[in-house]
Amino acid sequence: MPPLNRGTSAYHSIHSLYWRDESGTLLSAEGSNSQAFSNLWPKLWEEICSKQSTWRQLQLPSGRQINTLPIRADILELNDIRSSFPPERQTEGLITQVAEVKHPNGLVLGMLTSRPKSLAGDDFGTWAEHFILLETQFQPFKQLSIHSTPEHRRISEQVADIFEKRLKNISKDDQWDFGGRGHFMNRVYGFVERHMPILLCLPAFPCKSPNPSKVGGTIPDLAEHIALDVLRTFVQEICKVYQPGATLWIISDGHVFSDCIGVDDTMVDTYDAKLIEIYKEKYPVEEGPVPFIQFKGLKDIFMSNQDAFSSFRESWVASMDIPHPVKTELTKPSELCRKLMLGVSGADRRFIRACIEEQEPHALQLYRGQTRFMLEDLAKVPSVEKLSTNQRKKVAAKVAQEMISRNQAYSNLVELLLPNYVRLSIHAHPNKGPKFAIRLLPKNLVRPIISLENRHEPVPAYKFQIPTPWHNSIIKIEGDELMYLARADVAKLAVNGSNFEGSWVTSPNGGYFGLKRKGTKQATEKDTSIAVVSPTQDVESQVEKSSDGNTWKILIPLRPLFSFTFFMRRVWRYIAMGS
Template identity: 30%
Template sequence: MAPAAVSIYLSDDSDLANSISGLVVERVKGVHTAVTEIHDDSQSDSEETLTSRSTSSPDVLGDFSIEAEHFRLSFDVLNVLEKYGTHIGLSDTATPTGHAPWSGKLRFLPHVYYHISRSSPVQLTMPAFPCKSLNRENKVLGHLPDLGEELALRRLNAMAKDVKKIYEFGAMVNIASDGVLFNDVLGISDQDCWDYGVELQAIIKEKKLEHIRFRPCMSVLGFICDDGLTEKAFLDTAHLCREELETRFAPTEQHLTELIKSDKDTMLTYCGMVKFLQSEMETSVSLKGLGSSARIRLYKKTAKKMMRRSEAFTGAIRALFPHHVRLSMHPSSGASKLSIALIPGADGGFQKSPWHSCVAVKSNGQPACVHSEEVRDTHDLILKDGRPYFFRERFR
């Protein structure tokens, strides 16, 4: 049933505003009237024709009523998603409290509307949860997921559950695992990526995270269906995923370099990647015998290679799932994706990703994503099922 009054306004400078008119649907004593707002005065003749045609056709009136309700729900869903976002203002250096508006909000209106108009779950996709860090001496607790991944998955599931509170078909968060895109560059085995994914799915099942779907790269690309993925199939197709993405979707190195110079989000990702690799490759044998300048060159080269594959995966997701809302666990302006802090810090901002850190639970219960070397002497290591799961601050 349509609400008593629904108004939808679109930004004048939005591409969306050029293709979708604002709708106002009123229900008065059981009689529907529809008015299409056309802001260009030169189109007044069209307005009169459409209005007279609409008010004389019950079928068209019914369509307007349904569309208006779908638009209202779409905006409501976007509002829920925005509450989970943390973005950097387009003109600011940083917004640590995460109150910058989601600049790409209207961009995803057609994506959400697509699913709502079909009475199906809103599909969200996040490339993430690849594998545990290469630096297992100083950063993480091992090669399997721990409390960090559990908390991150719970947050994503909570977001989808909040969508279901206002839209009966809810939302589905697709985890597009990108481990096999980067592991060979860093020296992590395909077997480790498989083991990591198996344990992630075990967490999803154990915690009844019904709005999360884990999808390895070969499933995303359509090489193997989700239900038919075995360990052997995973290991046999890992290299094919890398080849397929680089051949079909990866930008050239020159194009990536230009993007780093001209695009704010790409620049932020690149700088963050170079900084990250300094600790990620700290124990890598590839650094042995290299001076500081040579190491920096290696970090930059590795960062660009990883970003090319990341861009390829993003392109593949965009091409294969054009109606999915793109999620990201990296800081961004929000112009082309919804950036989510998987485990928000005390200020609501981003922390280290769960697969590149471990969780240290403070005495007040606040989880902090830290490197293991930072807390191993001041915190107690807590086990789950016989393996390290998180650190807990010691009471003094």
């Protein structure tokens, strides 16, 4: 578990999620303590069998029921859960219980939890555990092994190859070839072995940065269009080698962070709706056996399951304090979902703060980096812009700490609810699993830059951590083959300078900055441009006239020098004909 990930939420109290059959055979276990859980299962099953008459039942609106059983047996392995708690909670006694729900296929999904005794009467904690049990999409998948069928292994390898070719982003300490690929294949194999659509998830596409120095507007633009195309192409490739298909779930994290970064909740809602609208307009017909891309956000996660939400009481979280370091307009549903997320899976804020103050290396590095980023991102937010330099730094530091807390809570939530999914991330990861880093903007199409003057050279800082579409803008320069991803200020500075002219361009495929060099020759003069082409093409086909009839393009072939004189004679003959 990451150094900062300590708390007493439902997430931190779970030993493991598990599947068993009616006879008590353990089929699968998932969670941070799943290995230890598998070892203690025989003792636990013995306790379950001996206490069958003491189960408590909770009837659900759908007719299903959750059965819970207190575990009072002295099982030494249960004490391992204490390492998930903050230091002040690690010496408390434990209240342990099993919660189970039977599924129509006759199998039983269960969860073993241990809470500190001081939290035994926490109604919200009980609801949170039931929510996880009802909402998790954990499946009893088999593991890839030497006994797996060659066909299933082959498909898993093909999907890993497609990911590596189409989407994977390398890290500076990349471990894809040292266990990561195997972890990826194992996740894929679980679906393949059952002939089910492969499911992947990507927490991303939150909202546009509130800093107009970075972006050209508040709605998805050309950068998002390209990213959606890249993701869809990746899933399409999987469907070509795997008949049941695949679905990539884009899980918007906009409401997780919006109140920290100066973006109103309604603006996030608008961005989400527009992103979905763009995708449906681009791809109105589904071509695969299942949808290639699906979307969901916090409200979909918490409020779409009547069984899970019907017993919830808002009074349980009414007094929960969520820091809002930056002034934004909040909506009641979004704020409630943030409370639920932090209550179900949040790390302890005091522990995070203590790690920073004690200069724990990981915490300090993360905190300082996040503070620098937020100081820049919040620069143009009205409530921050008017502050003094010192005040802005203090706000950025508060936001940084809260962002760390929110990010950990969201990551924990996804881990609980989508444990079998192939988890993708736009952040840098060593690619050893469970998360795999991706590149949303392909190298052969878009180059991240920090200035137009040096746009033809890759930026070393962007080799491993690719800037995101929602913190930057696309710049197109007339005559350049590549598009560029950069802060909006890069384009604005160029337009205000002596070399470029242009503006923000609205197009059906999303907005971008369209620039061209000042003093470019217009259609009143003939011009000649030179490009390198294949030596296999016919010479005459390499002299082209533009659509305006005034510009000639000479495509010089890669041929030995002795053919150059012959080539130039043909060129001048065509120019004379055009005159």
